[in-house]
Amino acid sequence: MNQPVGVPFLDLKAQYEPLKEQVQIAFNEILNNTSYIMGREVTMFEADFAKFCHTKYAVGVANGTDALVLALRALGIGVNDEVITAANTFIATCEAISLVGAIPVLVDCDSNYNLDVNQLASVITDKTKAIIPVHLYGRPANLAAVCAFAKQHQLFVIEDASQAHGATFKGQPVGGFGDIGCFSFYPGKNLGAYGDAGGIVTNNEHLYATICKLRNHGSIKKYHHDLIGYNSRLDTLQAAVLQIKLGHLKTWNASRQSHAALYQKLLCDVSGIILPPQDDDTYNSVHHLFVIRVLNQQRDALQEHLGKQGIGTGIHYPIPVHLSLAYRELGFNKGTFSNTENQAHEILSLPMFAELTQEQIHTVTDAIKLFFVGAK
Numbered sequence: 001m002n003q004p005v006g007v008p009f010l011d012l013k014a015q016y017e018p019l020k021e022q023v024q025i026a027f028n029e030i031l032n033n034t035s036y037i038m039g040r041e042v043t044m045f046e047a048d049f050a051k052f053c054h055t056k057y058a059v060g061v062a063n064g065t066d067a068l069v070l071a072l073r074a075l076g077i078g079v080n081d082e083v084i085t086a087a088n089t090f091i092a093t094c095e096a097i098s099l100v101g102a103i104p105v106l107v108d109c110d111s112n113y114n115l116d117v118n119q120l121a122s123v124i125t126d127k128t129k130a131i132i133p134v135h136l137y138g139r140p141a142n143l144a145a146v147c148a149f150a151k152q153h154q155l156f157v158i159e160d161a162s163q164a165h166g167a168t169f170k171g172q173p174v175g176g177f178g179d180i181g182c183f184s185f186y187p188g189k190n191l192g193a194y195g196d197a198g199g200i201v202t203n204n205e206h207l208y209a210t211i212c213k214l215r216n217h218g219s220i221k222k223y224h225h226d227l228i229g230y231n232s233r234l235d236t237l238q239a240a241v242l243q244i245k246l247g248h249l250k251t252w253n254a255s256r257q258s259h260a261a262l263y264q265k266l267l268c269d270v271s272g273i274i275l276p277p278q279d280d281d282t283y284n285s286v287h288h289l290f291v292i293r294v295l296n297q298q299r300d301a302l303q304e305h306l307g308k309q310g311i312g313t314g315i316h317y318p319i320p321v322h323l324s325l326a327y328r329e330l331g332f333n334k335g336t337f338s339n340t341e342n343q344a345h346e347i348l349s350l351p352m353f354a355e356l357t358q359e360q361i362h363t364v365t366d367a368i369k370l371f372f373v374g375a376k
């Protein structure tokens, strides 16, 4: 009975165990004082998160998708407006644009999975109002180029930092480069709640005030509704978890970075795969995902091989937004965004979380090497 040891793709329990007591104390307090909605933990977390992002303001909201919706609304973006984003993002980026009535305008990504800034000029129109760069897999988009282009054309920038809490571009944390930065605290993200949660950061006082209203039925004073808003508050219980976890985020991100470095070292000689871009002085990734590309149509076979050893993997994302059923109305054909589409057949996300051990990483890389030796 030689069961393979296996390595999970993500192990949320490993993160919960050491925090258990602290979380339960915080939960008990909230349960006892029944401050479920907009309790003081929300304000406390917002202050800490703004500090973490080096921004003036942070607002807790219900999830990352809502963060994007509220950001677009706060900037006055709606019907007949166009918003540019990357074709290789998670669908929520695009959905948010559609949900406010605007039109998502997609551009292809480059070989580093970032929105290809060279394509911005070819898609801009009179209707373009904003760009949403996505810091996919935890690596910042080219914020210098995006912000310069936006400034030149008087466009807003909303960063989708849902996968990049704490990543830095030229030493500055992402989220504060654009007009508004949006975060998801979905459980599997680098900073994750115990349910759905999201956050918005900005340096603009007026936008901050509007977002505070939008998330709570257009109101900051009970029953005084200034705007048609949403019910998109951050739960007090989630804020308490997030505040506890935020204190560990730098350490956890550093662990992910050392795991990524070990993967790079152990896999650098394997032919048949392309490793993710490495950090430099400009780009500092927090490795939400460690995504390799598997060449020669071997991706599915490798994934199956790893699965048989109990090694969890993922594909982020198998169907590009423009080819999904939901967006058939945009009318894109296969072949429109060749990098995004080719990568969708090659990308494979390996196990990545702060608590991953060196031994587990060796288990993964040994299994990958064995696959390619066997394939020869």
Ligand SMILES: *Cc1c(COP(=O)(O)O)cnc(C)c1O
Pocket: 063, 064, 065, 066, 089, 090, 092, 093, 134, 160, 162, 163, 183, 184, 185, 186, 196, 197, 198
């Ligand atoms: C997770 C994610 C979102 C959406 O966040 P939710 O909290 O699940 O609504 C948006 N954009 C990207 C890039 C994400 O990874």
